[in-house]
Amino acid sequence: MQQKHSLPELGRVHLLGIGGVGVSAVARIMLARGVQVSGTDAKDLPVLRELAQLGARVHVGYDAGNLGDVDTVVISSVVKDGNPEYDEARRRGLRILHRSEGLAAAMDGDLVVAVAGTHGKTTTTSLIAVMLRHAGLSPSFAIGANVAGLGVNAELGEGRIFVAEADESDASFLNYRPDVAVVTNIEADHLDHYGTAEAVHESFHRFAGLLPEDGLLVCCADDPGSHALATRMRRERPDLRVQTYGFSDAADRRLVDASADGLRYGCDLEWGSGEEGSLDLAVPGDHNLLNAAAAFAVGLDCGLEPGEATRGLAAFSGAARRFELRGEAGGVRVYDDYAHHPTEVLAALRAARAVAGEGRVHVLFQPHLFSRTREFWRAFADALSLADTALVLDIYPAREEPLPGVTSALVADALNTAGGLATAAGAPERLAGIARPGDLVMTVGAGDVTEAGPAILAALAGRA
Template sequence: MQQTHTLHDLGRVHFLGIGGVGVSGVARLMLARGVPVSGTDAKDLPVLAELSALGARTHVGYAAENLGDADTVVISSVIKPGNPEYDAAVERGLRILHRSEGLAAAMDGHHVVAVAGTHGKTTTSSLIAVMLRHAGLAPSFAIGANVAGLGVNAEHGGGRLFVAEADESDASFLNYRPDVVVVTNVEADHLDHYGTAEAVAQSFHAFASLLPADGLLVCCADDPGAHALATRMRRERPDLRVQTYGFGDGADRRLVDPVHEGGRSECTLEWGSGEQAVLDLAVPGDHNLLNAAAAFAVGLDCGLEPEEAVRGLASFTGASRRFDFRGEAAGVRVYDDYAHHPTEVLAALRTARAVAGEGRVHVVFQPHLYSRTREFWRGFADALSLADTALVLDIYPAREQPIPGVSSDLVANALNTDGGPAAAAEAPARLAAVAAPGDIVMTIGAGDVTELGEEILAALRGTARA
């Protein structure tokens, strides 16, 4: 069990990788709580100016002297020995915490709602935070993306509730002490860390086991992994309250009669002895109705009336890079999505199909990580084959070195649709050449493929002028 810290323990805190979305969020929270904050990033990102305006001392480029008089150093997962500030912190004997441990300190004293899952945790935690804020409960939150309606990805709200997206990628979510846990799904992913699907499932079990007596566990009954977790926890921890949600008959809260139209989604949510509510969302897709059902369960547990919870969920307009509308040109709508697992890609494309109606769907996909591509290339190809056109870029390596024999060609050569391998520079023109009014174009992946959105729109405008 990890040692827990309070903000009072930490003294002056210096962040390495302070420009990252997760680390910058923790820095925002600490600044709002009066903690002296400094930090360094390799790039001069806009968020550094934002943090400086809040009172942080920021630096671009790592150097040992940037540590100043720090007592504690908080690092992102990409910071390793050899970084001059990290090495200097070790030499000085400073307390070094992972980002998740820093976030755990910022959560101290709150009623913590932690949202985990292989997919959907960003949107679900965003839905919960928007719903609670709409109800006037002033939640604090830390989410892995900027959220329309919240303005930022992390904030100290001043209320007793804290909503946190709990990252399972390196098992760092085990550093939290949640009062409520939501598990949207449990699938094989991050096998570079875990090794096996069984180890992934065991990590989620360990996370749910952190709940105190009378804590609440909310799991998706439609997902085999999450359903198995709910079943196991009911058996092992009768002191917990375990609730499930889903479209299937066995869910405690059942979604029925879904309707998708004009980029919106609606369904009826049934539970108990005839109780029901209508979920009316400004975001499309069955997966978002499921995410909203999980958020609804949390809202009731936090004391909201069903009508209050429904109104708050209806005000949600999306999280950054989650079926994110980038613009329209020549009658073609362009969207961007962070999907980087086959299940996520399939969900994004099913949503695109529903929104496109009679139109076609064209995709440029960038695989993320060599290890993930090695494990899931067949699944990616199957999911992408739902599109009318799928262009596959080179792998975005992020933190990894190449793996012999692993390339994006594994995905591209297994496609059962038009398209194939593509260079980023040529993708916008190729998509503009095949897209017609009423079609949808999507950029999909967790890397820099998102930057192609504006280029695709420009190419479409050029096609329209021609």
């Protein structure tokens, strides 16, 4: 078990990579708690000015002198040896905490709702935060994306509930101490860290094991990994309250009769002994109904009436880069989605099909990480083949070096639909030449493919 830190003992805190969505969230919460905060990022980003206005001392460009007289340094997993501030902190023997440890300290004393899962955790965390805020509970939250209904990705509320997205990618979610844990699904991913699928599942088991006596574990019955975790925890921890949700008959809270109504997407919800309600969402897809069902379970546990919970969920309008509408030109709508695992890509394209109706779906996909492409290239191709056209960009390397024989051609050559390899420069014109009024275009991936949206819209406008 990791050492638990309290916020007062951290003293003055300096955050490396303070412009990143995860680290900036920690900075916002610490500033709101009255902590003296400083930080550095390699780029001059708009969020740095926001943090400076909140009272942070912010630097652009890493330099050992930026540390000043800080007591604690907070880092993300991407900070490595060779960063002059990290190296200086180690030389001086300063306390160095992972971002998750810093957030855990900032959440100490609150009722913590931690949302984990291979997919859907950002949306589910956002749904819970919007629902609780809509009901007047004023939750605190820290989320891996900006959320339209919240305004920011992190905020200190006036209530005692803290909702946090719990990232499993580097097992840092084991640094939290949740009172309520949501596990949306468990699949093999981040094998560059874990090595095996079995290690991924074991990490989630350890996460669920962090719950205290009478803690609540909410799991998806439709996902084999999450369902297996619920079954295992019911056996090993009878002191826990374990609830499941899904379209499956085995779910404690069951979704039925999903359907689209214009841009709304909904279903009926049944639970308990004859109790029922309905979900009506502004975001499409069965996967989002599942996310909302998880949020609903948390809402009831936080004391909401069923109607309060569903009304709050209906107010959710989406999170950044989660089926986000970027605009429309020439009768073609352009969306952006962060999907970077085959299951996520398939869910995004199914949602696109539902929204497009009689129109066609065209996707510009950018694989993320060489290791993930090596493991899942065929599954990516199968998922992308749901589109009418799939263009594939070069792999976004992020933190990785190239692997021999691993290129985007693995995905493109296995497609069972029109498309193939594309360049960032040429893709917008290609898509504009293919799409016609009523069609839908999506940019998909966790890299810089998101930057293609405006160029696609401009090309569509030019053709129109």
